Amino acid sequence: MPVTVNAFLAINKPAGITSFEVIRRLRRITGIRKIGHTGTLDPLATGLLICCTGSYTRLSCFLEKEEKTYLATMKLGAKTSTGDTEGEIIQTAPVPIFADQLAALEAKALDLAELSVPAYSAVKIQGKRAYELARQGKILELPMRPVKISEFKFLVEEQNAPDELTYRCKVSKGTYIRALSEWLAEQIQTLAYTISLKRESIGKITLQDAVALGDLKTDNWTNSQISYERVFPDWTCLKLNDEELYKVINGMDIEFSESSSDIILLLNQDELCALGKKSNNVIHPFIVLK
Numbered sequence: 001m002p003v004t005v006n007a008f009l010a011i012n013k014p015a016g017i018t019s020f021e022v023i024r025r026l027r028r029i030t031g032i033r034k035i036g037h038t039g040t041l042d043p044l045a046t047g048l049l050i051c052c053t054g055s056y057t058r059l060s061c062f063l064e065k066e067e068k069t070y071l072a073t074m075k076l077g078a079k080t081s082t083g084d085t086e087g088e089i090i091q092t093a094p095v096p097i098f099a100d101q102l103a104a105l106e107a108k109a110l111d112l113a114e115l116s117v118p119a120y121s122a123v124k125i126q127g128k129r130a131y132e133l134a135r136q137g138k139i140l141e142l143p144m145r146p147v148k149i150s151e152f153k154f155l156v157e158e159q160n161a162p163d164e165l166t167y168r169c170k171v172s173k174g175t176y177i178r179a180l181s182e183w184l185a186e187q188i189q190t191l192a193y194t195i196s197l198k199r200e201s202i203g204k205i206t207l208q209d210a211v212a213l214g215d216l217k218t219d220n221w222t223n224s225q226i227s228y229e230r231v232f233p234d235w236t237c238l239k240l241n242d243e244e245l246y247k248v249i250n251g252m253d254i255e256f257s258e259s260s261s262d263i264i265l266l267l268n269q270d271e272l273c274a275l276g277k278k279s280n281n282v283i284h285p286f287i288v289l290k
Contacts, residue, residue, distance in 0.1 A: 005030075005032050005034075005053055005054035005055075006053060006054040006055050006056045006272070006289065007052070007053045007054065007056060007222070007225045008050060008051070008052055008053075008056060008225060008226040008227075008228070008230075008231050009026070009050070009051045009052075009053070009211070009216075009221070009224055009225060009226065010048060010049075010050050010051075010205055010209045010210040010211065010224075010226055011026075011048070011049045011050070011051055011210055011211065011212075011213050011216075012046070012047065012048065012049075012207060012210040012211060012212050012213065013041050013045070013046055013047060013048075013049045013213065014046060014212075014213060014214075015043070015044060015045070015046050016043055017043060018042075018043050019037050019040045019041050019049060022037065022049055022051065022213060023035050023036070023037060023051065025213060026051060026053075026216070026221075029216050029217065029218055029221050030053060030218075030221055031218075032053045032054060034053065034054055034055075034057055035051055035052070035053050035057065036051065036052050036057040036060050037049050037050065037051045037052070037060070038050045038051075038052065038060045038063035038064050038066075038202060039063070039064055039068065039173075039199075039202065041197075041199060042084065042086075042178075042197070043086070044084050044085060044086060044194070044196075044197060045197040045198065045199065046197070046198045046199075047070075047071075047197075047198040047199035047200060047207055047210075048199045048200065048201060048202055048205065048206070048207045048209075048210050049199070049210075050063055050202055050205060050226075050231075055289040055290055056289070058287055058289065059231075059275070059287070062232070063202055063203060063231065064173060065173050066173070066202050066203030067150060067170050067171065067172060067173075067203065068170070068171060068173075068175075068199060068201065068202050069151070069168065069169070069170045069171075069199070069200040069201040069206075070168070070169055070171065070177050070197060070198065070199055070200065071155075071166070071167075071168050071197070071198045071200055072166065072167055072168075072169070072177050072180075072181060072194055072196065072197045072198075073164055073165070073166040073167075073194070073195050073196040073197075074164065074165050074166075074167075074181035074184065074185065074192040074193065074194050074195065075163060075164055075192060075193055075194075075195045076095045076163045076164065076165060076185060076190050076191070076192045077092060077093055077094065077095040077163050077190055077191060077192070078091065078092045078093070078191055078192070078193060079091040079092075079093075079182065079191040079192070079193055080193040082178070082193075083176075083178030083179065083181070083182060083193055083194060084178055084193055084194045084195070084197075085193070085194075085195055087193075091191055092191065093189075093190045093191045094190065095162075095163050095190050096188060096189055096190060098188040098190075099156075101187075101188050102154045102156070105154075105184065105187050105188065106152050106153060106154060108187060109149050109152040109169070109180075109184065110149055110150070110151075110152055112147060112149055112180075112183070113146060113147065113148075114144045114145060114146050114147060115144065115145060115147050115175065115176065115179045115180060115183060116144055116145075116179055117144070117145055117176065117179065145174050145175075145176075146172075146174075147171060147172055147174065147175045147180075148171065148172035148175075149169055149170070149171050149172075149175070149180075150170045150171070150172075151168070151169060151170035152167065152168075152169045152170075153167060153168050153169075154166070154167045155167060155168060164195070165184070165192075167184070168200075170201075177194060177197055178193070178194045181193065181194045203231075204230070204231075204233050204234075205226065205230065205231060209226060209230070211224040228265060228272045229265075232263075232265060234261055235261045235263050235264065235265050236259040236260055236261045236264050236265065237264075237265045237267055238256060238259075238264050238265065238266055238267065238276075238283070239267045239269070239270075240254075240266055240267060240268060240273070245268055245273070248266055248273065248274050248276070248285045248288065249273065249274070249285075249288055251285060251288065252285075253282045253283060253284050253285075254276075254282070254283050254285075255281055255282060255283075256278070256281065256282070256283045257281040259278050259283075261278075262277060262278050263275060263276070263277060263278075264276040264277075264278055264283050266283070266285060272289060273288070273289055274287060274288045274289060275287040
């Protein structure tokens, strides 16, 4: 793959650093300033963080909308201020016998339609970040957020202790796993907080596609790029001729009827240069990459 400042990188984020720290390190490694990611992972969390460089940052919104898969473990019998191990325990409760409730709870999780936003989150409340207000000790009326859980399974065989539960879930954008762990605990009449969290997939990209952040160097990072065909496998690719290319880069429509997707990847040779929306037999370029 040719060297380019427009790239997708799948990073296996280690625990203990923020998503922004990943971006900061990538800027040093690549020499590229314009870098973004497609969904924040808390410092506690590990796993897949897809980063975009150059003009590809304009495409991050499409990956942010994709479903994401997580592997999480929650500690039962206590609640923390942050919903994870970063906070202090603020409440405790007995842990009931729950094994016979898990099958029904799996089905109930698939019907879940909304969850409360955690107090320690970046959601804005009255113009300020929720975590800023929480750190000031202010009592917040936290908004509910719509969620969709398309897959959910408890992994009982992976439990390390009788007061822990591990589960894997595939969820919609904006689903806070810390809030999901607390909701699951409520259903079996106890409390919980998340003690480990790993993101395993975003859309069709999985953790197996990722590279460890520590393995990326100035002289090898380009070898870890993921192609746009891998990132957007369900979208039609169209190579433009000279006349079509001129029209596209100037925002003009082109004719095209053979497409199985509504969004078209428009190519200059093998380089992604624009995204187009299909309407009848016409493609309108709505994102032109420089």
